[in-house]
Amino acid sequence: MKRHRCPDGEVLAVCDRELLNTTIRHGDLEVAVSEGFYGTECATDEEVRDALRCACNVNLMGKRVIDLAIEMGLITRGGCIYIGDVPHAVIVLV
Numbered sequence: 712m713k714r715h716r717c718p719d720g721e722v723l724a725v726c727d728r729e730l731l732n733t734t735i736r737h738g739d740l741e742v743a744v745s746e747g748f749y750g751t752e753c754a755t756d757e758e759v760r761d762a763l764r765c766a767c768n769v770n771l772m773g774k775r776v777i778d779l780a781i782e783m784g785l786i787t788r789g790g791c792i793y794i795g796d797v798p799h800a801v802i803v804l805v
Contacts, residue, residue, distance in 0.1 A: 712725045712754040712762060723763070724769075725762070725771050726749040730797065731751075736794075764783075766802070769785075771800045771802070
């Protein structure tokens with residue numbers, strides 16, 4: 712989990728631990744799941760829930776973190792895209 716501060720607020724990036732420092736491929740699409748964006752801070756489910764409650768711009772990658780966001784009512788499974796078999800979602804609250 713990593714928080715990126717920017718002039719318009721904050722972006723919260725969260726991925727499943729096993730995806731960190733991997734590249735996910737689907738056809739011609741490649742997505743690098745890097746420490747630079749997703750960070751190195753390991754977080755518990757409760758820490759992720761707390762961060763999601765406060766976030767207004769979120770980038771999620773992975774089955775477990777997507778399940779947490781669905782459980783919280785922030786997204787639906789249909790609101791995700793899949794890169795291979797890995798779900799990905801972006802949440803922007805205005």
